Amino acid sequence: MKDLDETGAASANAGKFRDPERTAKGEARAHVALTRPDTLWFNTGTLCNIECENCYILSSPTNDALVYITEAEVAEYLDQIEARGWPVREIAFTGGEPFMNPEMIGMARAALSRGYEVLILTNAMRPMMRKSMRAGIEELNAAYPGKMTFRISVDHWSEELHDKERGKGAFARTLEGMDWLRDAGVPMAVAGRTVWGESDAEGRAGYARLYAARGYAIDAGDPGATVLFPEMDERAEVPEITTACWDILGKSPNDVMCASSRMVVKRKGAARPAVLACTLLPYAPEFELGETLAEAERDVALNHPHCAKFCVLGGASCSA
Structure with missing residues (x-):
């Protein structure tokens, strides 16, 4: 029986990514151990104020497959970090749109008050710009200067291509939010995409021009400050990662995201949150x-196309 993708077409990865221990060719599949837990992610919920053309988590104004996580639940996992002795540096929040969650400020405060750095992924649009949220952001930035960074989704440095992904007017509304963060002195980073046929250098030059024009203190050349993500198309053919690949590629399993991070989600109807190996694979x-x-704390089998294309071969990381 042929493997089919979501369109019903024959999959380019037919027969692959089935067995957590062996590849389609029978070779030993690569696993990654949690060797240095540096970042704990919380998905704040899949609800979002917009619906993008290619959202890996299918966030939208109606998707509540992952429901709002609460400040109390976040605090419980912060307790677990301390109990397990994990050397976590950063607590990160993603969505959906995190500022749709009414407890976003409280969750960020809970992490900051324990000494963690906080990273919040946001589109910087209307949910963040509500008066109560802006007041909370200003309060936290004053109380914990330099400890909280907002990574803004700017899919392309041009209005035309950004709005192609996010809808007409999205670019202008995001820049409005970024202007407010700039004026409030809140540290910012940017997450973009590399799907526009540009070289890395061309893309970064475009972002540099945008930052200069708007007065944003963001380094376009720093991959941690301007993160350019590859497209995550599960229909594209990708190789499976074997234990031999590390030496062949000259890479270490310690460099893969699941060696240093985990993500907590709350599924609709679940009594408790769950911990996932990867921010990219919530479903x-x-x-x-x-x-x-x-x-x-157990090992993770690299048993998905994203493991190869995005992490091992793409070298991408969601953390700062």
Whole structure:
């Protein structure tokens, strides 16, 4: 029986990514151990104020497959970090749109108050610009200067291509939010995409011009400050990663995201949150590790196309 993608077409990866221990060719599949837990992610919920053309998590104004996580639930996992002795530096929040969650300010405060750096991924649009949210952001930035960074989704440095992905007027509304963050002195980074046929250098030069024109203190040349993500098309043919690949590619499993991070989500109808191996695979059951950080300490099989294209071969990372 042929493997089919979501369109019903024959998959380019037919027969691959089925067995967590062996590839389609029978070779030993690569696994990654949690060797240096540096970042714990929280998905604040899949609801978003907009619906993008290619959203890997399918966020939208109606998708509540992942429901709002609460400040109390975040605090419980912060307790677990301390109990497990994880050397976590950063607590990161993603969505959906995090500022749709009414407890976003409280969750950020809970992490900052324990000494963690905080990273919030946002489109910087109307949910963030509500009066209560702006007041909370200003309060936290004053109380914990330099400890909280907003990574803004700017899919392309041009209005035309950004709005192609996010809808007409999205670019202008995002810049309005970024202007406010600039004036409030809140540190910013940017997440863009590399799907426009530009070279890395051309893309970064475009972002540099945008930052200069708007007075944004963001380094376009720093991959941690301007993160350019490859397209995550599960229909594209990608190789499976074997244990031999590390030496062949000259890479280490310690460099892959799941060696240094985990993500907590709350599924609709679930009594408790769950811990996932990867921020990119919230709906793949094989990447759910349990309800606790202790359960999430086990190795992760690189058994998905994203593992190869995005992480091992693409070298991308979601953390700062």
